[in-house]
Amino acid sequence: MSIGRTIRIYLDDGSITGIRHAEIVNWTGQAISAPRTQIKALAEWPESNKPGVYFLFGIDDASGSQALYIGEAENVLERLDQDLKGKDFWNEVVFFTSKDENLTKSHVKYLESRLVELAKSANRYVLLNGNSPQLSSLPRGDRDSMEEFIGNLRTLLGVIGHKALEPVASHEQVKEEKVLIPNPAEANASQGFTLSHKKLKANAIVNNEGIVVLQGAELSPKMTHSLAEGYKKLRQQLLDNGTIAEDNGRLFFTRDQLFTSPSQAAAIIVGYPINGRTHWLNAQGLSIKDLEEQTAP
Template sequence: MGFGRKVTIYLADGVPSGIRHVEIANWSGQAIACPRSRLNELHQWPEAQRPGVYFLLEKQTAETGDKAYIGESENVVNRLGQQDRKQDFWNEVIVFTSKDENLTKAHIKFLESRLAAISIEADRYKIENGNTPTESTLPRADKDSMEEFIQNLRIALGTLGHRVLEPVKAPTATVIDESPKLSQFEFSFSIRGLNARGQQTDDGFVLFEGSDISRKTSKSMPGKTAAIREKWIADGTIVPDGDRFRLTKDSVLSSSSYAAVLVAGTSRSGPQSWIDEHGRSLKSIEELLLDEA
């Protein structure tokens, strides 16, 4: 079971949309988030004038393909001035440096490579790096230290609203503990020979890769799900497979009902449609967990 972490966010201007400085208890690292419109102000922050890694980000919006670029520099704020002219898509940067002097060029090259690889595997954002950066050679102890740095970086990045490093699918448990979470259950939905699997997570409902999507749709299909369906057809998230479509990657939707509607091609109740391996509906498990709380 995980344990709690104390995260401190300092709002430099007293507003959540301005420059924010993030620290985690017992972590030597730090994060600075800055809107592109305030980039010139980062020169006033010594924390940004150190070796580190940075994420250029397109702020997240529901069910759209967001973008990110991951870079490194021995003086991050100077490099960002160059990126401002080279990259057009981003509207926010998040910088990660160390409070001490222990991050070397080899360390930040290692971090850049690992973060790019993790982001590509997570497949939440389109990563704008042309290639995965080469991973620098580090002693075993230093590699472990950087992996620990990444774990805290992941928390800080997510706290700032960007889950670039988080896999879409949550880990499921083979044995449910005494305080089970809804994300520990997997569900299936079958209708007219179409079969799909999914999972309720903190982000929404994840429809698993390989799930069937109906080729036919009815007038009762809500407009938003119809728009998502058309987008998925256009970007290759679903592809033709005989008399149906097939989902090519794990994909997050706002609700279980949206997922059920996309699979069936008609209006459906997600909480009633999705069933676990014991024949219990998503709705009944939600109620069970609430009763046991």
């Protein structure tokens, strides 16, 4: 059963592009987001002069994709001053500290290691950390407390606007190409679908963000002239970054890929315009369109 949460966000200058302070009610952690241009202004925030972990967001020069660097520091502001000089790619920082004094150097090193691991697994951003930091040794109680801290951190990071730690799909719903259809009352649950085209077969999960084509899904090697130019460019981009690979003339997805709509995903797979809402079918043979009509108010 899902439980609602209350989050407060304070806009320092009344602007959504300025410094923002975010917190979850009844949690000792806190987040601050700031544009690169206002790092010096963080000196007026005691929250920034504490041990914590931070995320630098920007654009990767090599690929042009969204990039991320994750770090830790005994004093976040001092480390950010260093990153102003040493790292050029980023334009926003989001850092997390504690309202009390219970977050230590060992704690933040543990958090850094786990957060890098989660960001790699989510694979939403180009991760610019050169090496995976070693996981620091903590007593069992401290380790569990840090895992709870990470859960709240992920929530706040997403609310601020970055899903860097969120996996694009949960594979618990898909087993041996069979899908488990959740109770319609569970509005946030993912649902599994299959697209069959000639000899091709692709599995996907529909969730709150769109549709996630799962690793191993096959694609047609051909594209028709009627396929939209934007889709052609996206398909080429997925080939260039390794999301789609070729093996003896066979194209397939090497990892899960999120698409904004069922039709976009289907067109990329079959190579021509197609109505994905009618062609993605669940285990009962119902299309996404059918299910939407069943649940419509």
